[in-house]
Amino acid sequence: MASLDMDHPDGPKFVADPLEIPRLKCGAMEGLKPFVAAPEHQEKLDFPGELVPDWKERALAKMKDLGEKNRAFQVYLDTCVKCGACTDKCHYFLGTGDPKNMPVARQDLLRSVYRRYFTFAGKYFPWLVGARDLTEEVLQEWYSYYHQCSECRRCSVFCPYGIDTAEITMAARDILAHVGIGQKYSNEIIGKVKDIGNNLGLNPKALGATLEDLEEDIEDDTGISVRIPLDEKGADIMLVTPSADFFAEPHIEGLIGYAKVFHEAGVSWTVSSYASEAANFGLFIGNYEQMRDVSLRIRQAAIDLGVKRIIFGECGHAWRVGYSFLNTLAGPFDFLDQNFPIPQHIMEFTWNEIQKGTLNLDKSRNDHIRLTYHDSCNVARASRMGDTPGDQFEIPRNVIRAVCNNYFDMPRETTHESTLCCGGGGGLLTDDLMDLRRKGASPRMTAMAQVREDHGVTHLAAICAICKTQFSKILPEHGYEMDSIVSVHQLVSNAIILTGQETDSEVTEDEAA
Ligand code: SF4
Ligand code: SF4
Numbered sequence: 001m002a003s004l005d006m007d008h009p010d011g012p013k014f015v016a017d018p019l020e021i022p023r024l025k026c027g028a029m030e031g032l033k034p035f036v037a038a039p040e041h042q043e044k045l046d047f048p049g050e051l052v053p054d055w056k057e058r059a060l061a062k063m064k065d066l067g068e069k070n071r072a073f074q075v076y077l078d079t080c081v082k083c084g085a086c087t088d089k090c091h092y093f094l095g096t097g098d099p100k101n102m103p104v105a106r107q108d109l110l111r112s113v114y115r116r117y118f119t120f121a122g123k124y125f126p127w128l129v130g131a132r133d134l135t136e137e138v139l140q141e142w143y144s145y146y147h148q149c150s151e152c153r154r155c156s157v158f159c160p161y162g163i164d165t166a167e168i169t170m171a172a173r174d175i176l177a178h179v180g181i182g183q184k185y186s187n188e189i190i191g192k193v194k195d196i197g198n199n200l201g202l203n204p205k206a207l208g209a210t211l212e213d214l215e216e217d218i219e220d221d222t223g224i225s226v227r228i229p230l231d232e233k234g235a236d237i238m239l240v241t242p243s244a245d246f247f248a249e250p251h252i253e254g255l256i257g258y259a260k261v262f263h264e265a266g267v268s269w270t271v272s273s274y275a276s277e278a279a280n281f282g283l284f285i286g287n288y289e290q291m292r293d294v295s296l297r298i299r300q301a302a303i304d305l306g307v308k309r310i311i312f313g314e315c316g317h318a319w320r321v322g323y324s325f326l327n328t329l330a331g332p333f334d335f336l337d338q339n340f341p342i343p344q345h346i347m348e349f350t351w352n353e354i355q356k357g358t359l360n361l362d363k364s365r366n367d368h369i370r371l372t373y374h375d376s377c378n379v380a381r382a383s384r385m386g387d388t389p390g391d392q393f394e395i396p397r398n399v400i401r402a403v404c405n406n407y408f409d410m411p412r413e414t415t416h417e418s419t420l421c422c423g424g425g426g427g428l429l430t431d432d433l434m435d436l437r438r439k440g441a442s443p444r445m446t447a448m449a450q451v452r453e454d455h456g457v458t459h460l461a462a463i464c465a466i467c468k469t470q471f472s473k474i475l476p477e478h479g480y481e482m483d484s485i486v487s488v489h490q491l492v493s494n495a496i497i498l499t500g501q502e503t504d505s506e507v508t509e510d511e512a513a
Contacts, residue, residue, distance in 0.1 A: 018414050018446035021088045025097035033144045034432045037182035044191040045290055048180040055179040056134055060117055062175045063110075067118070073171050076163045077114045080104060086155040086165070091420050092148050095439030100145050103155035103165040109145055110172050113138060143181055146172040148436055150426035151284065152377035157417050166382075169426070170286025177285055185430035186281045190290050197276045197297065198243035204231070204273035210246050211271065218256055224498040226263045228255070232270035234306050237262070239271050240278045240298055240322075240343070241313025242465035250468055250487050254314050257489025260496045261350050264359050269311075275301035278318035279465065284427030291321060295329040308337040311344045314487055316378035316464030317425065319345060323383035345385045347463060350492060351395045354402050360497045366404040369459045369486070372451045373400060373409065374444065374471070375419035376464035390416075396463055396488055403495035408455040414447040422462075424470030434473075441474045449478070461486050 039049025052058060067074040086103040088094065093101040100106065108130065115122030115131035122131030132138065151166035176182065192201045202210070211228040218226045229235060239262075245255040262269045275297045282291030302310055310333075312322050322343045327333060333342045341348065353359050375393060379385070385392045393416045400407055414420050423440030451457040460475065462468050462485065471485040497503055 016446050016449065018411065018420065018443040018450070019088070019094065022094060022097035024099050026099060028098040029092075029096050029101060029144070029148055029436065030098070031144060032148065032433070032436060033140075034147050034428070034430055035184040036143075037177075037184045037187040041184060041187040041191055042177070042180065042182050044194065045177070045182070045187055045287075047177045047182050047187070051180040055136075055139070059134060059139070059175050059179050062178045063114060063171070064118070066171050066174065067114075070167070070171070072164070073167055076107070076168060077111050079161045080107060080111070080163055081161070083160060085158050085160060086163075089155045089158045090149075090165075091152075091154070091423060091443045092150075092436065092440045095423070095442045096148075096436070101148055103159075106145055106149055107163070107165055107168050109138075109142055110168055139176065139179070139181065142172050143176055146176070147183060147428065147433070150377070150421045150423070150428055150440065152421040152425055153381040154377065154418065154421065157381065166426070170283070172286075173284070173427075174286035177287065183285065183427060185432070186285050186427040189279075190281050190285070190294065193277050193279075193281075193294055193297070197274050198246075199277055199279055199281075200243045200247065202243060202246060202276065204276075207246060207271075207273055207276055214252065214256060214259075218259065222498050222501045224263075224501050226259050226498070228259045229270040231273050231305065232268070233304075235268045235270035236307060237267055237269035237309045237311050238275070238302050238305055238307040239269055239311050239313060239346075240275055240318070241271070241346075242278045242315040242318060243276060244465040244469065245313055246276075248469070250472070250483065250485055250490055251314075251465055253490035253493060254487030255489075257487065257491075257493035257496075258313060258346055260493050260498060261346075261353060261359065261489070264496065264498060265349075265353050270305060270307070272301035272305060274304065278312055278315045278322070280318055280321040281427060283317055283321050291325065292329045295321065295326055298326070299330040299333070302333075303335065309340050309344065310336065310342065311346055311349055313346050314463040314465065314489060316376035316466060319385075320378035320382040323385070345395075346489065347395050347399060348385050350489070351386075351399050354399065359492075360499070361403055361492075361495045362497055362503070363403055363405050363495055365494045366491050367406065369404065369491070370406040370408070370455060370457045371400065371404050371459045371461055371486075371491070372448060372457045373397060373407070373415075373488075374422065374460055374462045374467055375415050376462055376467050377419060377421050377425055379463060380417055380419045393417075399488060400461060400491060403491045406455075408451045408457055410447045410451050414444070420444040420447065422464075422467040422470040423474065425464075425466050429466050429469060437470060438474065438477070441470065445474065445478050459484050459486050461488050461491060463488050
């Protein structure tokens with residue numbers, strides 16, 4: 001419900017509530033599905049090209065296998081007490097009103113089948129425990145509603161048992177891919193990473209040319225030669241960053257920011273053409289082997305280049321895989337310098353440099369921006385950074401405050417660990433799900449409208465490539481400019497005065513003289 005804000009500076013006023021519980025709309029999103037992967041996209045990942053004749057046996061065998069290998073998955077299926085605490089915590093439920101988008105209902109789509117085949121009560125008294133047979137109709141329902149979950153983990157924050165719907169979604173997608181129903185968007189992208197090294201299919205020559213162009217742009221803007229090295233053997237640091245950073249706004253501006261920070265810090269660094277992708281869509285499809293294959297490219301590139309450190313650029317789910325699983329998937333990384341985090345986040349690196357006083361920053365260069373910050377789900381709830389709990393919230397804000405005068409947080413119940421997903425995460429950033437993406441983004445847009453109303457906020461910063469891409473579509477639909485979504489390192493880039501760079505005021509003084 002909208003509420004009356006008695007403390008508003010302009011007097012009492014009605015404000016929309018981003019977490020308002022919607023009217024139930026049963027079946028509102030029924031049948032909404034992303035495109036199914038073509039046989040060639042499936043087979044490249046060693047999945048069957050299409051629905052196999054013995055799909056039921058294979059699906060149940062895979063479910064059993066996942067339960068044995070991932071104890072958390074089985075515990076989540078066994079534990080729910082239907083307390084209801086999670087029901088209104090999903091942005092897709094808030095945005096669509098479809099009760100099957102309540103996290104507990106989403107879980108039950110799979111739990112009901114698990115009970116039927118793997119529990120005593122479900123085998124003999126299915127009607128008593130809500131158990132149901134696995135049918136083709138059920139498979140299709142899974143395909144639909146498990147692609148209406150961005151694996152954001154918001155619901156798990158509110159569950160007294162910590163049940164993680166994201167894990168159940170991942171398991172469902174893994175089962176589906178194993179019987180021949182994979183998702184086109186994610187599987188096609190994983191195939192490109194395996195063939196070429198990045199989601200875009202950008203080959204090393206094209207990547208090299210792109211980076212040279214960016215170096216020229218920086219020199220034109222600043223008069224200073226700042227390098228963005230590619231495949232430089234013996235560099236200290238390998239930057240692994242989402243490939244969006246190489247080609248699209250506002251991502252590119254973030255890459256320019258990293259380059260300026262490395263330049264001023266005086267470190268040697270390089271991008272790898274072999275591991276030219278931080279994103280790891282193996283996470284989205286819940287498949288260990290794919291996640292491992294993509295991670296091993298990073299290890300191989302680090303060995304081949306002889307680097308001492310690995311730093312990740314601004315990418316939420318890549319950081320989730322990097323921080324939480326890289327060592328398990330592709331370690332040990334005993335050949336790297338153990339004095340630094342393995343891997344390290346670019347925000348940690350930049351914040352260290354700011355604290356050391358290495359960077360000459362002029363905050364007023366961002367005075368045209370009134371900013372708020374979107375905590376990306378995978379950074380907020382599925383990883384950490386820094387040395388103390390909660391640093392994943394504070395370090396980005398510390399950096400922002402160091403480079404920007406006008407910063408305002410959105411309502412606390414929509415930030416930090418309670419952050420709302422952008423609506424496009426978890427493998428849903430595809431045009432065939434645009435309707436869902438719009439609806440899923442609506443709670444975040446309502447929260448942002450509050451700081452626009454109260455503080456005249458004009459821009460939104462994020463440290464996730466998916467969030468940035470999603471918001472560049474969504475923000476203009478809510479009356480913001482196209483360039484309202486910014487990389488945090490874009491703000492850093494704006495504020496940095498490079499060593500030897502003439503500032504605008506110096507140029508003006510020289511011209512006046
Ligand atoms: S993980 Fe996120 S998207 Fe999935 S059900 Fe929970 S809140 Fe919704
Ligand atoms: S909050 Fe947890 S225990 Fe309660 S209904 Fe949701 S998943 Fe089940």
